[in-house]
Amino acid sequence: xxxxxxxxxGDGIGPEIVNEAIKVLDAVAxxxxxxxxxxxxxxxxxxxxxxxxxxxxHELDKCLNADSVLLGAVGGPKWDSVPGNMRPEKGLLRIRAxxxxxxxxxxxxxxxxxxxxxxxxxxxxxKGIDFIIVRELIGGIYFGEHRTFEDGERVSEDVMRYSESxxxxxxxxxFETARKRRKKLCSxxxxxxxxxxxxxxxxxxxxxxxxxxxxxSDMLVDNCAMQIVKNPAQFDVIVTENMFGDILSDExxxxxxxxxxxxxxxxxxxxxGLYEPIHGSAPDIAGTDAANPxxxxxxxxxxxRFSFDMPRExxxxxxxxxxxxxxxxxxxxxxxxxxxKVKCSEMGSLIAQAVSEI
Ligand code: NAD
Numbered sequence: 001x002x003x004x005x006x007x008x009x010g011d012g013i014g015p016e017i018v019n020e021a022i023k024v025l026d027a028v029a030x031x032x033x034x035x036x037x038x039x040x041x042x043x044x045x046x047x048x049x050x051x052x053x054x055x056x057x058h059e060l061d062k063c064l065n066a067d068s069v070l071l072g073a074v075g076g077p078k079w080d081s082v083p084g085n086m087r088p089e090k091g092l093l094r095i096r097a098x099x100x101x102x103x104x105x106x107x108x109x110x111x112x113x114x115x116x117x118x119x120x121x122x123x124x125x126x127k128g129i130d131f132i133i134v135r136e137l138i139g140g141i142y143f144g145e146h147r148t149f150e151d152g153e154r155v156s157e158d159v160m161r162y163s164e165s166x167x168x169x170x171x172x173x174x175f176e177t178a179r180k181r182r183k184k185l186c187s188x189x190x191x192x193x194x195x196x197x198x199x200x201x202x203x204x205x206x207x208x209x210x211x212x213x214x215x216x217s218d219m220l221v222d223n224c225a226m227q228i229v230k231n232p233a234q235f236d237v238i239v240t241e242n243m244f245g246d247i248l249s250d251e252x253x254x255x256x257x258x259x260x261x262x263x264x265x266x267x268x269x270x271x272x273g274l275y276e277p278i279h280g281s282a283p284d285i286a287g288t289d290a291a292n293p294x295x296x297x298x299x300x301x302x303x304x305r306f307s308f309d310m311p312r313e314x315x316x317x318x319x320x321x322x323x324x325x326x327x328x329x330x331x332x333x334x335x336x337x338x339x340x341k342v343k344c345s346e347m348g349s350l351i352a353q354a355v356s357e358i
Contacts (some may be wrong), residue, residue, distance in 0.1 A: 001035075001310070002034070002037070003034065003035070003036050003037070003067045004037045004039060004065075005025070005037070005038050005039070005067065005068055005069070005303070006038075006039050006040075006041050006062050006068070006069045007022070007040050007041065008040075008041050008042070008069065008074075009040065009046075010044045010045075010046065010071065010072040011044045011046055011073065011075055011281045012073055012280070012282050012283045013072070013073060013281055013285060014044075014071075014072025014281055015072060016072075016286075016287075016293070016344050016345075017277065017292075017293040017295070017344065018071075018072040019293075020297060020344060020345065020347065020348025021070060021296040021299065021348070022038060022070075023352045024297050024300060024317060024348060024351050024355060025300050028304065028316065030356070031313075032310075034313075039062050041062040041069075042056075042059050043071070043074055043088075043091040043095060044073075044074025044075055044088035044091050044281075045074060045076055045078055047059060047088075048079055048082060048086065048088065052086075053086070054089075054090045055095055055098075060098045063095060063099060063274075064099065066272065067271075067308070068271075068272055068273050068275065068303050068307040068308070069095070069099070069272070069273070070296075070299065072277075072296060073280050073281040073282070074088040074089065074091055074281060075088040075280060076281050076283040077283055093142065093143070096138050096266060097143070099268060099273075099274055100138070100270075101138070101268045101273060101274050102136060102137050102138045102139070102169060102170060103134060103136070103137060103169075103266065103268070104133075104134070104135040104136075104137040104245065104249075104264060104265070104266045105173075105265045105267070106252070106253070106262065106264045107130075107132050107262070108131050108132070108252035108253060108255065108256055109129060109130045110128070110130070110255075110256050110257065111256075111257075111261065111325060113326055114256075114257045114258070114261070116336060117258060118256060118257050120229060120232075120255050124229075124231070124233075127232075129232045129233065131235035131236055131237065131252070132181070132236075132238070133238045133248055133252055134238065134240075135241075135244075136166065136167075136170040136242045136245065137242060137245075138242075139166045139241070139242060140160055140161070140162060140241045140242035141159070141242065141243050142242050142243060143242070144158055144159030145157075160196050161196065162200065162241065167199065167200050168203050170239065170241075171203060171207045171239060173239070174187070174237055174239030175207060175208070175210070175214050177237050178211075178236060179213065179214055183214050183215060183236070184215050184217070184237065185211075185214050185236070185239060186218075186237070186239070187216065187219070188219050188221050188240040189218070189221065189240065189241070190222075190244070191218075192220060197241075204239070221240070221247075221248070224240075224248060225251060228248065228255065229255060249264075250278070257334065258333045259279040259295075260293075260294060260331065260333045261294050261298070261334065262278045262295050262298075263276075263277060263297075263299035263301070264276055264278050264302075265299070271307050271308075272307065275302055275303040276296070276299055277296045285332075289343040289344045290331065290343065291331065291344045292332075292334060292344070292347070294321055294351075297317060297348065297351055298318065300317065301314040302314070304317070316355050319358055320351045320355045320358060321354075323358075328340050329346075331343070331347055
C-alpha cells in the first residue's frame with residue numbers, strides 16, 4: 001500500500017522524536033512492502049520564524065492533502081512573548097479545526113515493565129490501569145470567543161458553547177469505543193453548575209438508548225479527577241468535553257509513569273487523522289538526543305491502525321516496544337536501576353530492529 005504522511009516535526013524535541021518514528025515506519029514499510037512517502041509541513045515556532053505565522057494555509061494544505069499527519073511537538077520559550085493569536089499553540093488549534101478532527105483519543109495504560117514508575121501505590125497499580133479518554137477537541141471554551149475589556153478595571157471572558165450535534169458526534173465515538181472494549185462508558189461533566197454540561201448529560205443519555213449493551217455512568221469532573229488517582233481500575237472509556245478532557249488526560253498520563261510513553265490520535269469524519277505524543281516540546285532536553293520517542297512511535301502505530309487499516313503492522317510496533325522494554329532498554333525519563341540507558345536515536349533503532357525481527 002502507498003501512503004502519503006504529512007510530517008510536522010515542530011520545535012524542541014519534535015524533530016528528534018519524529019525521526020525515530022519514521023525509522024520505525026520505514027521498518028514496517030520494508031517488512032510489509034508498503035511505501036510511505038513523507039511530506040514535511042511547518043507548524044509552531046519554526047513556522048513563526050519562517051513565515052510569521054504558526055500555521056500558514058499552504059502548510060495546512062499539505063496536511064489536508066495527505067493520508068494522515070504525524071506531529072512531534074510545538075512551542076518553546078523563544079516564542080512565549082509573541083501575541084496570543086500568533087503563539088505556536090494556535091497552530092495546534094488551527095490544524096485540529098482545519099482537519100475537522102473533533103475526537104481525541106488518549107489511552108492511559110500501564111506497561112507492566114514500567115509499573116514501578118507510577119506514582120500511585122502498588123496496590124492501586126496492581127488492580128490495573130487501562131482506560132481511554134475520548135475528548136471533544138474542536139469545541140467548548142478553547143474555541144469560544146475570548147476577550148479582555150475595560151469595565152472600571154480589566155475584565156476577561158471566555159465563552160463555553162456546545163451544540164447538541166457537537167455533543168452527539170463525540171458521544172457516539174465514546175459509545176463505539178466502549179463497545180470495542182469492556183463496554184463501560186463514563187460521561188464526565190459539571191452538570192451541577194454548567195448549562196453546557198446539563199445539555200451534554202441529556203444528549204449522552206438520549207444516545208445511550210441506542211447502545212443498550214454499553215453500561216453508562218455519569219461523573220462530575222472534580223470527582224473524576226479524584227477517582228483517576230484513587231481507583232483508576234474502575235474506568236474503561238471516559239468521554240468528556242474539551243477543557244475537562246485536556247486536564248484529565250494529563251492527569252491520567254502521570255499515573256502511568258512517563259509522559260514520554262503516551263500516544264494519541266485525533267479523528268474526524270474521514271480517515272485522515274492527526275497523530276501525536278501527548279507531551280510538549282520539552283525545551284529542557286531538546287537537542288541532547290535524550291527524549292523518549294516511544295509516545296511518537298506508538299502514535300505512528302495508532303496511525304497504521306486507525307487511518308490505514310493496518311492492524312498487523314500496528315501490533316508489530318506495539319509488540320516491538322514491549323520487547324525492547326523487556327530487554328531492559330530505557331531512555332532517561334523511564335530509567336530504572338539495573339536497566340540500560342539509551343539515547344533517543346538508539347531507542348528508535350532498537351524498536352525498528354525489533355519490528356523487523358517479529
Ligand atoms: P513538556 O511536555 O514539553 O515537558 C514537561 C516535562 O516532561 C519536561 O521536564 C520534559 O523534559 C519532560 N518530557 C516531555 N516529553 C518528554 C519525552 N518525550 N521524553 C523525555 N522527557 C519528556 O511540557 P512543558 O514543559 O509544559 O511545555 C514545553 C513547551 O511545549 C511549551 O512551549 C508548551 O506550550 C509546549 N507544548 C506543546 C504541546 C504540543 O505540541 N502538543 C503540548 C504541550 C505543551
